[in-house]
């Protein structure tokens with residue numbers, strides 16, 4: 007399957023109505039949409055001819071016996087076949103338009119989502135995002151493609167009315183009498199239903215969030231034997247949806263019989279007035295039969311009118327929620343004239359203060375310099391801001407004040423893709439994809455050869471256990487890598503970062519789950535790999551700290567001491583306290 011880029015985008019002008027903003031999307035597929043609408047119109051014009059032919063057939067071949075019945079029967083069959091063929095094509099093109107637009111919209115939303123900074127994902131719930139990229143996109147797509155098609159069907163009512171008028175004016179008016187009532191009732195029903203169906207959508211999104219959290223957090227749920235509590239939360243959510251669906255059913259069952267029976271009233275009226283006219287010789291039996299067909303044929307478009315209004319309301323709300331994502335600018339953008347060159351790796355934090363989007367102050371006037379090739383361990387109590395350093399160096403977030411520079415260039419001036427390639431971050435809880443071990447390691451360099459992948463795995467101390475897996479490097483890890491141990495996942499993540507060979511490497515507690523014995527063994531190869539690379543190690547364990555040339559101690563978002571392990575131990579009592587706290591912590595968790 008070839009992958010195509012979206013053919014259009016959403017108009018960024020927020021002052022425009024949602025429909026006008028979506029117009030470029032419709033325009034991009036106008037050829038297909040217009041073809042489908044024209045075909046659908048022709049099909050309906052053909053369909054409108056059939057009752058007329060029945061009328062002439064009855065009056066001519068049955069009542070007056072001047073024509074041949076078979077001629078009319080064959081003509082009707084031919085028209086029906088023609089209409090069937092045309093409708094087939096119209097429907098095919100309409101659905102194609104709908105799915106092409108949905109494809110575009112989904113890609114537009116997804117392309118935006120992957121550009122969104124970390125701060126955005128800190129705020130939004132993934133279940134809600136799933137819902138937005140699912141049902142909201144569909145609601146907009148339905149309206150954009152099916153809306154015009156319903157309008158064409160309504161237009162046919164005009165054609166049929168003109169045809170009826172040409173046959174019998176009073177009877178045409180009688181036949182059409184109930185249609186506006188059906189239209190008004192249909193719209194009223196949809197208006198009554200809309201708030202409820204809107205509520206259903208919102209509650210389904212909430213349920214999606216609960217289900218999503220349950221599945222993502224299943225290990226914690228089970229570990230705390232909280233299945234009962236989670237089930238209750240789920241049941242409450244499901245209950246709220248059931249309540250909304252019940253309201254929906256109540257409204258529908260009140261309105262639908264009315265809407266279903268009105269056309270029958272129309273039929274009775276046509277029979278009454280038409281019958282009297284036939285008796286008085288003002289019209290023919292064939293006309294009554296034809297008009298009966300028209301009453302039945304024209305009723306669906308009028309009912310659809312109500313549906314179209316509801317679809318419009320839903321699409322407008324869905325579009326607003328989609329636009330909310332699209333209109334959220336990514337604060338982390340490329341400089342207009344970005345620096346794009348390989349970096350040596352002199353990393354400096356100059357007077358850096360930083361607060362997370364929720365206002366938590368993580369760093370306050372922090373100064374720290376790492377010379378190219380230096381390995382520095384960052385030690386500090388929990389929440390002191392250690393992990394934040396790496397996130398700012400790779401521009402997952404931008405500093406609130408001060409600057410982070412690499413080789414003297416502010417990271418905000420470095421081309422984002424280059425920066426991310428040159429600053430490798432290994433988090434303590436790495437994410438693995440449901441791919442083979444090889445592909446997970448080669449994630450940052452998909453073109454890497456097996457030899458290179460193995461070399462990186464050896465350096466990260468992962469090669470040994472990988473070879474023991476059933477399919478070695480081709481073993482597909484379970485979702486998020488849960489089929490591996492925490493330490494094994496960490497080693498794969500280290501190999502993944504080493505393979506990209508970034509001049510700046512941040513190991514954020516990246517060996518915390520690795521056995522101390524194994525860690526000792528991989529130190530040699532890691533040290534070798536760190537040569538010439540600026541490495542910032544967020545460390546808790548003494549064994550990890552020993553990898554570093556220098557240690558900095560952090561507290562309250564600041565560097566409070568800087569030196570070698572021995573000098574800090576001798577001169578800084580707080581260093582000893584932090585080490586003691588982390589070693590008792592690791593003793594507890596070990």
Ligand SMILES: Nc1ncnc2c1ncn2[C@@H]1O[C@H](COP(=O)(O)OP(=O)(O)OP(=O)(O)O)[C@@H](O)[C@H]1O
Nearest residue numbers: 128362364366367368387388389390391392393394
């Ligand atoms: N995504 C986030 N949104 C809001 N606040 C955050 C976020 N991540 C961290 N923080 C807060 O910022 C502060 C510094 O966090 P950071 O993760 O840098 O600490 P740390 O020293 O690495 O801690 P630990 O050793 O426990 O991992 C903490 O108060 C933390 O609660």
